[in-house]
Amino acid sequence: MPAVFVHGNPESAAIWELLIPLLDRDDVVLVSPPGFGAPTPEGWGATRTEYLDWLITELESMGEPVDLVGHDWGGGHVAGVALTRPDLLRSWTIDLGGIFHPDYEWHDMAQAWQTPDVGEEVVAGMISAPLAERTAQYVELGMPEAIAAKVATAGNEEMGRCILALYRDAAQPVMRNLGRDLSVMRTRPGLVLIAEDDGYVGTETMARDTADRAGAEVCFLPNVGHWWMLQNPAVGATALNAFWASF
Numbered sequence: 001m002p003a004v005f006v007h008g009n010p011e012s013a014a015i016w017e018l019l020i021p022l023l024d025r026d027d028v029v030l031v032s033p034p035g036f037g038a039p040t041p042e043g044w045g046a047t048r049t050e051y052l053d054w055l056i057t058e059l060e061s062m063g064e065p066v067d068l069v070g071h072d073w074g075g076g077h078v079a080g081v082a083l084t085r086p087d088l089l090r091s092w093t094i095d096l097g098g099i100f101h102p103d104y105e106w107h108d109m110a111q112a113w114q115t116p117d118v119g120e121e122v123v124a125g126m127i128s129a130p131l132a133e134r135t136a137q138y139v140e141l142g143m144p145e146a147i148a149a150k151v152a153t154a155g156n157e158e159m160g161r162c163i164l165a166l167y168r169d170a171a172q173p174v175m176r177n178l179g180r181d182l183s184v185m186r187t188r189p190g191l192v193l194i195a196e197d198d199g200y201v202g203t204e205t206m207a208r209d210t211a212d213r214a215g216a217e218v219c220f221l222p223n224v225g226h227w228w229m230l231q232n233p234a235v236g237a238t239a240l241n242a243f244w245a246s247f
Helices: 048-060 073-084 108-113 118-128 131-141 145-154 157-169 174-178 183-187 204-214 233-244
Strands: 003-006 028-031 066-070 089-094 190-195 217-221
Touching (some): 003 048, 003 073, 048 073, 048 157, 066 073, 073 089, 073 174, 089 233, 108 118, 108 157, 118 157, 131 145, 190 204, 190 233
Parallel strands (some): 003 028, 066 089, 089 190, 190 217
């Protein structure tokens, strides 16, 4: 029964490198969404449902229920599985619970990506910047330099195309509608992580509301932001270990 980790945007699986060694298990599997550190299949449209179908196929191939953990958009894909194929899960964990709240509005960068022409310009600037500059930007946002360099290296034109397609497919009211009924998620143990300083995924109140409606536990991670698994991996690992040990 492996623990499967799914990262988000604009990232690679390198974000988990500091966390994994601190987990009380050696059955960890890292999967990278197409376009985000992994190649895209021919004809890939990078829509929300395509990513959901991709993750379902990955989990089906494992042949047993898993403990599924998602960060950022990886958490969006995880929630999609918990809502549609809970039979594939022993448990689920997400860190973006607030985006399923009825009052959630996408953050400023997401809204830029969702805007025609503006999004293309922003993505072009992201991808064309020198590697050292992109690495420095991730460091400024809270990543250790060694990890930031790996994440920056994964950025390319295909990732940019997938960013635009995915965020435009998920423009509101899509996420709001998905969050209307989370009762199916109650059929498997769930954990909503709330990073205190994460300004991308809604407020603590929004996340707690989502957790309540999904029947999930909540773990508040103090003094960390969006990349909590890099800023204080011990706190994140403690939360996951305790959650998995509880059932």
